[in-house]
Each structure stands twice: as C-alpha cells, then as structure tokens.
Amino acid sequence: MTKILTTQNAQITTAAVEVKTLTISGKQVTLSVFRQLREEPLLTEDVTLNGVPWGYVNYHPDKCGNHRRHLHVVWQRGADLLRSTVYAPEVAKFQSVWAKLFIEAAIAEGLTKRSAESFGISKIQIWPHWATHPHLAEFSYGGVSFQAAIREDFADAYDNNYVSPYVKEKAVAITGPHGDAGSIAALKLPVAEYLAVWDALTALPHLFIAV
Template identity: 45%
Template sequence: MTKQLTTQNATITTAAVEVKTLTISGKQVTLAVFRQLEDKTILNPLDATLVGEPWGRVNYHPDKCADWPEHLHVVWQVGSELRRAHVVTPAEAAHKHLYAGLYAEALIADGLNPSHSRAKGPQSTRIQVVGGATDDGIGWARFNYQDVRFHGPVRNEFLRAYHGRQGRLSSEELWSRIRHVAGPDATAESIASRLPAFAYKESWQQLKDLPQLFIAV
C-alpha cells in the first residue's frame, strides 16, 4: 500500500553528487505519491506573496502541461501538510486580481474601446477585453503591467461602454462605480499601482531558485 506523504514522514536527502531527493519514510517518493498531493496555489491572490514554505521544484508535469507556458511545479508546506503547486512565469501568469478588472474599467471610463490597439496608463500596455454586453454579462480583461500578465473581471456596464452599445453610461457614471470600490480619489494610475507586479516577480524568482527535487519514476 502506498503511504501518504506528509511533513512528518517526508524528508529531503542529498546524494553524493548533490542530487536532492524527496523521500517518504526513507524511500524515494514515486510519481504516484507525488500526484496524490493536493494541487493548491502557493501564491496569495491578493498580494502574490507565498502562503507557505516551499520545499523545492519537481521537473514533472502530472497534469499533461508540458506544452503550457514556462512554469514551475513546486512542493510546499502549509501547517503540517504538503501540497503541490504550479506557478507560471510572470509574463504569462494571467494572475487573477480584483484591481486588474478595476484598472481595465478605469481605462474604459477614460475612453478605451476596441479600436485602440494599445491602452494608455502608467505605461503603454496591450489590453484585451473579452465578453459581450448582455443584461447579466460579465467579461474579463487581460494585460501586462510591469512585465506581469494580469487577468480580472469587467462588469456589464463597462462592457456596454467598451463596445459602444445603446444605453451605455457616461464617463462620470462609470468612474462613480469604480471609486465606490477603489476610493474617492482613484485614477487609472493609482489603481494600477495596487497590482502586485513586483511581488509576483519576487515570488517567481524565489521559487525558481529552489533546489530541484528528484522523485522516482
């Protein structure tokens, strides 16, 4: 019977050639045991910091994700339990964040529409707004800010304004909805500054610098 991998029976050992292996009760962890670890993000969605202690990287793609953008598979600890996570390179991260959606909405309130190939903000960034303008629709915006790709929700009233649909709200009305969430003095620039771009890059580098852990095939 395959033993369950926990922080009590799992250890990291170093072979003579400095190859680090992940073991359970003295035996090298197998792919089957590694797959049993819960796949849970190690990044805090609010500020992109690490929410647990990373143990190391594993060069194995259990979810058939070898063709995905560059990413890392990490074994990490939360409390007394082990988890596994995959973290995507900053440029392709699509990190979901409330202020990513608010930033896109601010650009729409300032006049962004499908005819613009580039958005104006703290820096020129390509932005893609996806979604229609149905009565109960919600869309998404994707863009890179300070070399990190973000992903956030866009509300229906902003989709209507973006697509120039009938009944669209004025810029002042849109900004009123944004500032209800982001504060009375919010601007596109101040909203963008709340995106955790630096923290994401710092967390990525910290994980990339981890030792590689070898597991048995």
C-alpha cells in the same frame, strides 16, 4: 592568437553536481506518490505564500504539453505536503481584485486598444465569459499578466470607445474622487510582488523523483 585544440592542451574536468531528491521517511518519492499530493494554490491574491515551498519538480500528472511556462512547486502547510502550479509572470493570468479595479478605472478614464500604452498596459484583450456572465479582461502591466472579471458596462465602454456618465460615476465609486488608474497600479497592483516571488521560486532546488 586563437589556441588550437590538441590532445596535448585539452583536458576534461568534472564539475561537482548536487542532485536533491524528494524523500518521505527516507525513501525517494515516486511518480505514483507525487500524483497523490493535493494541488492547492501556493500564492494568495496579494501574492503572499500559503506555506513553505520546498522546491520544484519537472513533472505533472496531467502532462504539460505546450502549456504556458510554469513551475510545479512542492510546498508544506503545517503537516501537509502539497503541490501547486505557479506560472511565469508574462503568462500568469494572475487574478487579483486590484486588477479588476485598475482596468475598470482605466476604461472610465478613456482606455482603448490604441491608448493602452499610455496606461502602462502592453497587451489587453476583453471578451464575454458566458459561464460567469461578467466579461474577462486580460492585460499585461510591468511584465506581469493579469486576468479580471469586469462589469458589462465597462466592457461595452471599451468596445465602443465611449464612456457614459453612468460608467464614470461607477468608476468614482471605485477610486474615490481623487483616485485614478495610475494610483491603483502604483500602490496596489502586485507587480513587484509577483516578480519577486517568481524569482524566489525559480531559485529553489530542482527536486528529483523516482520514475
């Protein structure tokens, strides 16, 4: 039977809430002090940490707006206190040399827009990047979004659905005669590592700073 809420059976309980503040020399960090922390990458290309993360702050000097999901992590390297923006796995656009090798190997093996799922890829987009000349490939694998600069020959093969012998030879130079895109993904693409780091960072304390 559903209980009816009345003044006789209702009660208010107060939960203990722990608020952790970011302090320097015993004083709470203000927005102006937080702005002065240098923004440097916490994650390396192989998804190890460049230092010790303290927690995350729900504030960014440049305003986040509708930016993709992320954390502003405060971290320590030696005697320096720094901040870093770390993106959620599904929107990370994480750059790794293995992402480049994987996607080029997959193209050489016949990757097209229609065959992406057979390579374990859920989303893919390739377009010219005029500032750096190579083409950019963005794709999702295992729940992690990657971004890589790929060579024009491979981008053309993907666009035209035709893999020339020349591109195949270049791919063998990447993977070796017995390698393939699947083995690169399984052994080298840092999917599990990124997911694990994101879980660890989201479990860190939410640090409050003074307005």
